[in-house]
Every structure is written in C-alpha cells, then in structure tokens.
Amino acid sequence: MHAQPPRPRVPGSPLIRFAVVTVLTGIGAGLGGMALALLLHFLQHVAYGYSITRLIGNESFYEGVEAASAGRRIAVLAACGVIAGCGWFAIYRYGRPLVSIKKAVASDDPRMPPVTTAAHALLQIITVALGSPLGREVAPREIGSLLAGWLSHYAGLSVEQTRLMVACGAGAGLAAVYNVPFGGAIFILEVLLRSFEVRVVIPALVTSVIAAVVAWLGLGDASQYVVPHFGLSANLVTWAIVTGPVFGVAAFAFVQLTTKARAAAPKGWMLPLLSLANFLIIGLLAVSFPQILGNGKTPAQLGFSNELTIGLAGTLLVIKVAITASSLRAGAQGGLLTPGMSNGALLAIVLGGLWTLIWPGTPMGAFAIVGATAFLASSMKMPITALVLMVEFTRVDHDFLVPMLCAVAGSIAISRSLELRMQAHARSSKPGSELKGAAVSRG
Structure with a gap:
C-alpha cells in the first residue's frame, strides 16, 4: 500500500x-x-x-x-x-x-x-x-x-x-x-x-x-416538474401492479445496453471523430424531434402534463434509448438518472394507452409518474431514493405513493431476479466451472 x-x-x-x-x-x-x-x-x-x-x-x-x-x-x-x-x-x-x-x-x-x-x-x-x-x-x-x-x-x-x-x-x-x-x-x-x-x-x-x-x-424554491393534480384510483393501482415487472425488464435491458456502450467507448484519437458523428446525427434527428435534446427532462415533463400521444411517446422512447447508448459509445460522459426517468415516463404512456382500451379513465400523466418511478428505481438500483426523488420532483399527493410502491416492488423484484440469473450464468460459463462442478458432484 x-x-x-x-x-x-x-x-x-x-x-x-x-x-x-x-x-x-x-x-x-x-x-x-x-x-x-x-x-x-x-x-x-x-x-x-x-x-x-x-x-x-x-x-x-x-x-x-x-x-x-x-x-x-x-x-x-x-x-x-x-x-x-x-x-x-x-x-x-x-x-x-x-x-x-x-x-x-x-x-x-x-x-x-x-x-x-x-x-x-x-x-x-x-x-x-x-x-x-x-x-x-x-x-x-x-x-x-x-x-x-x-x-x-x-x-x-x-x-x-x-x-x-x-x-x-x-x-x-x-x-x-x-x-x-x-x-x-x-x-x-x-x-x-x-x-x-x-x-x-x-x-x-x-x-x-x-x-x-x-x-x-x-x-429559487421551485419543483423540477409542474404536474396537474392526479387522484388515486383502483384503475391506476391495478395498472401499477400489472406493469411493474415490465418496467423491471425494460430497466434491466437499458442498464445492460448502456453498460456495454460505456465499456466500449474509445479514449484515443477515435473519440473526437465518433463524438462529432454521433452528435451530428442527434442534431439531424432534432430537426423533426426537438423533444429529444437535453437530458430527458422535456419528454418527462410533456408526459407528466398529458401532452404526448401514444405514438409520439413510443417514437421518442426508441430515439432516446438509441441516442443515449450511442452517446456513451462515442465517449460522452454523463448521468443516467433523468434519462432513465424519461424512459420510464415514455414507456408508461405507451403501456397506459393500451391499458385504457380495456379500462379507461386514468390520465396519461398519472401513468407517466408511476412508470418513471418504477424504471428509475430499477435502472439506478435505488428503490427508496427513486420514490423520494419523484415525490420531491413532482410534489404529488402522498396518496400517489400507493401505485408508486406497487410498481417499484414489481420492477425491483423482476430486475433483481434477472440480474441474479445473469450472474449465475456468468459464473457457470467461466473456464473450468464445469470440471469443478463435476468434481463436486463426484465428491
């Protein structure tokens, strides 16, 4: 030392x-x-x-x-x-x-x-x-x-x-x-x-x-997001219970994608070239989709305030995930807190839109807040912090903790299960693991 x-x-x-x-x-x-x-x-x-x-x-x-x-x-x-x-x-x-x-x-x-x-x-x-x-x-x-x-x-x-x-x-x-x-x-x-x-x-x-x-x-003493009042309903709680695991799967996939992208980022002379190409492409995409620029606060705010259609939310979700991964792959640095929250809100609008075909009555913004919390909890591996941050970000009523907790529980459970399964697979794939396992079974 x-x-x-x-x-x-x-x-x-x-x-x-x-x-x-x-x-x-x-x-x-x-x-x-x-x-x-x-x-x-x-x-x-x-x-x-x-x-x-x-x-x-x-x-x-x-x-x-x-x-x-x-x-x-x-x-x-x-x-x-x-x-x-x-x-x-x-x-x-x-x-x-x-x-x-x-x-x-x-x-x-x-x-x-x-x-x-x-x-x-x-x-x-x-x-x-x-x-x-x-x-x-x-x-x-x-x-x-x-x-x-x-x-x-x-x-x-x-x-x-x-x-x-x-x-x-x-x-x-x-x-x-x-x-x-x-x-x-x-x-x-x-x-x-x-x-x-x-x-x-x-x-x-x-x-x-x-x-x-x-x-x-x-x-100033202002909240990060301005959201309308959303009431608690059985509709929203049921949706949170059903879709919580979906957010866990999506967050797990997002973490795997961004981790691999960050690990493959160049640090030598290729970095400036890849960075310029990446951000030029983002600029071209922003001509038609100005919502994609920035850390994700824009699509999250639009989602929370009921200003996105299901189709636009799905399109923005695909683009945001792609350019987040490509920016990390090109060597740019930054956090994934707001991008993850934005992804969760956009995914929630898509899932919520499908849900309303069966059980209408819940605003898209309510789905977005709950989904953003569930995605953030799993993608950042911080369930308690995610809940507290979302309450302080949006200043929603404490009643909203019920669907948020339900969604976070399902999201964390499935994402943790997938993580453990991946770790077990990685250990079993190591050289010599099969011989070691055979020796143990013979013993």
Missing part, C-alpha cells in the same frame, strides 16, 4: 472539526450546484437564442429549442460533438486518472484529483446544455465530493470521516441542483453508504438540507 501523506490539522476537538466540515460541505455543495445549474441555463439560452436576459425564467429549454431554426439545432449539436470529443480526449490523454465517487468512498485516500474532476464535471454541464441526451446530475455530485474531500483533509478528519463527507458532498450536490433535500440525503444513505445508522443519517440530512437552501439563492 502507498504511504498516506500527513494530514494537516486545525484547532478544535475532532467532533467540532467534523461538525464544521459538515456545515461547510453543505454550503460548498450548494454554491457549486447552484453555479453549475446557472451555467447550464446560460449556455442553453446563448446556444439556442432564447431568454438571454433571464437565466431563470418562464420559457423552458424545450420552447427555446423548438423556436430555434433547424440549421441552428444542427450547428449547436455539431459544436457539442467537437467539445465533447476533444474535451474528453484531452482529459484521458493529459489528466490524472478519474476517480469515481463510489471508488473514493471506498478508498483509503478518498480525495479526488481536483483539476481532472472539475474539468470532467464542466464538460458534462456544457454538453448537456448544448443538447447531449445524458444526465447532468453527476457533475454537481462530483464537485460536492471533491470539495468535501479537500475540506476533510485540511481539517485532519479520519479516513472514515472523510469517506462519509465525500458521500455527503455528492448527495448535497444532487440536493442543490434538483432542490431535493430529502432525496439527496436518502441517496447518500441507500446508494453510497448503504447504511441508515444515526451517525451517518445526521450529516447526510444536514449537508443536503443546507445545500438545497443555499441553492435557493440563485435557483
């Missing part, structure tokens, strides 16, 4: 230092998430020429893209391809190796390389702003974790405390950029730390709440 560098120390007891770092991590993640979100809005407005004087206004990204000419859409996506390809090529060629948040949380030295991580985060924000179909949620999480690791090292916290702060920085960044304080905390506990002990619950809640409140300074 490598010798650890000496940790700087600052005055104060260990508990006081830990408390100060916790508060500063929340503040820093809030400011970082706010700055990245404002940068995203600024670049969107400049690229597509709308609401130049107001970063946070009433005109949505979709409205700005729809008003832009076909030539402008293609040109912006071509620029996105050049920036993405050259940017990530430079990071891989000249930067220090990237350290993921999960690796940092599990490491003996949880710090992340500052320059490479910051450049990686900025590239994600820039490309998503220009129209990349990948998510923007990884960037604020990386900035929050980067800051938390630096603060923890400076304060002389223990390795265990530093790991905790790195995880809290990631959740706080998520809370800030999406205004989901409870969702950010649950993300820390369920996904990064896999623990709900009091010693980790308190800093997770504190950092996420502080970050969300700080981000209100620039982003």
